[in-house]
């Protein structure tokens with residue numbers, strides 16, 4: 630009897646509490662906070678990539694493309710991060726020994742800032758983007774490294790001051806497919822221990838900006854286990870010798886037929902380092918045979934959509950704290966680098982030439998958790 634009375638009292642108190650909570654909720658109609666969804670609280674039902682994703686959704690662009698209003702609005706409407714397709718590379722910025730050309734890099738970093746977007750810096754040290762004057766200067770090793778340090782320090786400081794450059798590819802493509810150092814005739818040959826040189830480059834960035842994320846970036850990382858082993862060895866060496874590194878990027882310039890199983894194994898292997906993982910230059914070629922009469926039919930579009938979905942799903946399966954971003958190497962098929970580098974009939978991105986969403990966009994969206 631007493632216990633029934635006791636239970637009723639508890640129920641009564643609970644009802645009172647509930648009423649109090651409801652009343653409080655109603656009296657706070659002018660407080661918008663419960664309805665505001667920040668990027669940290671994504672909506673699983675959102676239909677826009679950047680709203681749904683719990684990690685960065687990036688695109689590679691050029692400053693000129695921003696002058697086209699459909700381009701600018703598609704970019705800021707669907708993406709929350711930008712990579713410069715080439716305007717923040719050494720060959721573009723470092724015009725002569727003592728002059729730096731920031732014009733185009735600044736235009737895109739400033740655009741990003743205005744739109745509340747982040748920027749991933751690409752790329753500080755890349756054999757394929759050393760200015761001609763620097764390659765021809767014939768510096769001895771010590772002077773060469775002092776110059777590279779000067780370039781890194783000046784550039785990272787310049788962009789740190791903008792406030793929205795959150796990460797850098799410090800080194801790009803230093804390995805061959807067999808996991809040994811690439812023989813490129815520009816950088817590696819100057820050093821007895823090139824890995825230590827790269828380690829010091831990572832440190833030069835860290836010395837300027839303690840918070841910026843430092844990435845090693847390469848292609849075929851998930852496809853080629855020998856190359857991946859070389860990269861993982863670099864990470865271990867950096868960690869043993871105290872050089873900073875926060876993440877690894879795989880460019881992901883693949884095709885719709887590239888094996889998903891192989892990709893998945895590779896991604897998991899990259900994540901086994903415990904570092905951030907960046908899909909840094911994603912595009913998926915459809916005209917795999919480079920056929921001059923290729924037609925991008927509905928069924929081809931569906932295959933591409935499925936391929937995008939699978940890649941996003943395998944990325945989503947990584948530990949949350951290691952998911953940095955997926956960056957597309959372009960916004961629209963209109964400007965993809967692949968029409969020059971691969972075949973004129975190529976349609977690798979999420980938006981068509983008229984800035985319409987392709988089925989690839991929906992596949993990407995479906996792949997997000």
Ligand code: XIL
Nearest residue numbers: 714715751752801846848880910966
């Ligand atoms: C490419 C750009 O897309 C081209 O426009 C440019 O002419 C050459 O570089 N790996 C990279 C990128 O890390 O910087 C490359 O970008 C594509 C391959």
